Amino acid sequence: MSTPQKKPLYIGHRQRLKARFLTAPQALPDYELLELFLGLLYPRKDMKPLAKTLLEKHGSLWGVFFRSELSSHWGILCFHEIARRLLIREIQQAPVLNNIDKVMNYAYITMSHLSQEEFRVFFLNKKYELIHEETIQTGTLDEVALYPRPLMRRCLELNSANLILIHNHPSGDPRPSRADIALTHALETALFPFQIHILDHIIMGKYAAFSFREEGYLGQKPIRSQKAAEPDGDTPQ
Known part of the structure; x- marks a missing residue:
């Protein structure tokens, strides 16, 4: 008789993490929120070590989602597109x-x-x-x-x-x-x-x-050059 395989320990941890998220999502620290998201992309792997490593390497959730080696993953790109469409929808309201x-x-x-x-x-x-x-x-x-x-x-x-x-x-x-x-x-x-x-x-x-609008760079007023804008050798396109 074959011995039934035990479920990986991270499966139970992920279920508890999901329950905490559903109860109070704002209470989760960044690494746990990232861990939960990565679990959707890699459901058969323990994502806690990777979540901590990515945050330590890239400094923030922003860095992980937009500047890390994961930023070209289809799941991250899907997240980007969903965010873009939600924002466009908001802009179209008024x-x-x-x-x-x-x-x-x-x-x-x-x-x-x-x-x-x-x-x-x-x-x-x-x-x-x-x-x-x-x-x-x-x-x-x-x-x-x-x-x-x-x-x-x-x-x-x-x-x-x-x-x-x-x-x-x-x-x-x-x-x-x-x-x-x-x-x-x-x-x-x-x-x-x-x-x-x-x-x-x-x-x-x-x-x-x-x-440009807030800084007065549009309209008939003469445009001033900022001292901080260094000459870059460009010519008007």
């Missing part, structure tokens, strides 16, 4: 100018961890409601080009009257370069005759964002 904090949250979640520069655009109607969100261009580690003609063509296709531009700085510093400032002015000038307006240009760094 005019975007009333949801600018949610736009910032969206940009932080979706772009601050990227290793290459990307330009994303929120296309809005005349009532400032979100029509469509799209990655327009992907660039290199420190440069991305966005040209007025294809952007204007896309606006006409979507019947968009207002835009919010978002791009990231993989260096982590959200302050605009001279090329960023020149590009924003060039786009404003090119789109203005078609009654297409740039409501904001948001640059995402690692931990913070820079808003």
Whole structure:
């Protein structure tokens, strides 16, 4: 007669952890919350050692989910996409100018961890409601080009009257370069005759964002160069 196999000890631990989570999810420390999540990805392994190791190595849940070796796992990518869709849904509930904090949250979640520069655009109607969100261009580690003609063509296709531009700085510093400032002015000038307006240009760094609108970098006022924005050799895109 064969001896029945004992269940691994971590199975009972995981069940107890799940019960604690369902009772008071906010009470779980980060490593236990991560352990519970990793258990969904690897149901036949003890995830406690890995959860502790990842947090120690990457410093936070953010680091684990966006900057660790697990960030390309299909389960993590699924989590990213669910978060993106939830945030977009929230932004669609009201005019975007009333949801600018949610736009910032969206940009932080979706772009601050990227290793290459990307330009994303929120296309809005005349009532400032979100029509469509799209990655327009992907660039290199420190440069991305966005040209007025294809952007204007896309606006006409979507019947968009207002835009919010978002791009990231993989260096982590959200302050605009001279090329960023020149590009924003060039786009404003090119789109203005078609009654297409740039409501904001948001640059995402690692931990913070820079808003052209909040800093007075949009409209007819002359744009000033920041002392902190070092010359980088770029020319207006």
